[in-house]
Amino acid sequence: MTDVDTASMTAWVAPRYGGGEVLRAEIVPRPVPGERDVVVRVHAASLCSGDLHLLNGTPYLLRLGFGLRRPKRRTIGQNLAGEVVSVGGLVTEFQIGDRVFGEVPGGAFAEYVRADAGSFATVPAALGMEEAAAIPDSGMTALQGLRDIGKVGPGQRVLINGASGGVGSFAVQIAKALGAHVTAVCSTRHLEMVRRIGADVVVDYTVDDFTRTDVPYDAIFDLAGNRTLREYRRVLTPDGVYISSAAAPGDNWLGPIRWLSSVVLADLFTRQTLKPLLMRPAAADLDYLAALAIDGSLQPVIERRIPMAETPSAIAAFAEGHASGKTVLIAVDS
Template sequence: MKTMNAIVQPAYGSAEVLRFEEVERPALGEGEVLVRVHAASVCKGDVHLLTGTPYLLRLAFGLRKPKRRIAGQEMAGTVEAVGPNVTALKPGDEVYGQMPGGAFAEYVCAPADLFVPKPANLTFEQAAAVPISGMTALQGLRDAGQLKPGQKVLINGASGGVGTFAVQIAKALGAEVTAVCSTRHVDKVRSLGADRVIDYTREDFLKGPERYDVTLDLVGNHSPAECRAVLAPKGVFVSSAGSPGGNWIGPIVWMLKVMLAGMFGSQKMTMLMAMPRREDLLSLRSLIEAGKVTPVIERRFALRETAAALGHVAEGHSQGKTVIFV
């Protein structure tokens, strides 16, 4: 029996429930690839799956304990072997992608269509930082926000994992970008290409005279109704703010607030439900290889330090992404 090291999550809770263990290496099935993981990254979704909150998540991921023993969703690595009927990838290919779980391990086994060739100009650690956060930013601006060249966009939460991608993607789409973050992140966000950076500790963007064609809210610290005040008459408010308002009915209340705010006037108010898409991974690779998008990595942890990595992200206010090298 071949084994590997992995981060096992036997229960919901804080990062202390995670265990660094030797487990059986996953078996390769039809249409799947076995990938040697070189790096993974931590997103806010990993924290939600760790704690099992908001509790509605447990309907899909396990009521009393996680269905998947090994955590982690974003990774980059090298194809070790391919199963029957896999033609798009071959052993030795360097890939990156997103999966429902299993990335915090030395090997992953998953359907081949979850992976694409990683950007040639990125390290494995940089590539692992891209999938979920990059796709969320891309889908939020391009699809939900319908952002066009020359339009004005405001990104609330511009220094986080999604926000740092959003600033760069918005510029790549030809928009004029206003970014909102705290004092210690101002210089970094400005270096990503933001035309204007608002330090929320000193200025309330809701009280400014500017009106935006698209607002991408990644924080949820202002109600959707309040955010309408800074939208242009035909503007779009896109919320990807997690679960503000509590772990029981908070997500439902927030969605209702977004829906209700959109029932009046000509402005559009929408929730973003980002989905993994192979074509979007390819689009992100093109943007990265063209030099228009670069992942921002704040901290690096070894695989056996994954609990500390999740604890760091759970604290909030991180800059860019936190990655795990394997």
């Protein structure tokens, strides 16, 4: 994608709710920074499940805040890495030319994006832009689930259910970096990848049921939501922690709210800890993840690298599910 003039840019726009087919490449005004904003020239962006929810407007409850009949925010994309090209008057963290990565409310699938400076962290010189773009949403979700809620530490036994996807591939590596013994649950075609990124034990869910073993886990990080709470609790130690992420099951109206509510309610009546996870972006967590990547403890798994000009087809493929890591969109002129 290229600029028509210095005051405009090309961005992927969703004029209505739907899938990748509704997206249009449009010429829109190039953003200018507010006092606490930076404007970043996008080098690479990655897809996350939140992009799909905001694009198709499900669960429908989301539309109360994001637009009943059509999206209030027409530009999409939340995860990116790029170069700062302008800064607001109150910004002291960054200057023009800095390489940054982070999660923004929307607009990352474009040539430029504007967001609060607090949304970003510095990309270390040794970390590639495409790898940095793959980190924010998935990496912070895995980190906050395991470190902050699970309190995972050395010697603990941790199970990752849904270990091959974007969040799962980060979770396996982060749990290992925290010193845990990791059991990863995935399908047959992902077994080798999950072993490669460090899982101590890999369970093929098409063959074995991890809830039917006698192995107790100190923490279960659930990214699939394909078992009952009773089944999860059966293989959790008496003081263990069950963490349910946003991939919990649900319908098109309420999404995962009913499931997550049941987790909160069940937590009141057991010695075990049962917690839902709502990731909150934090620049300090981005710095933490970048440091893991630099010391070799974390390697973003990128299944697809696709030109940003092919965003609609990339989203269609991503929506099919069963991903092996992340999909990264690469700006043509980066």
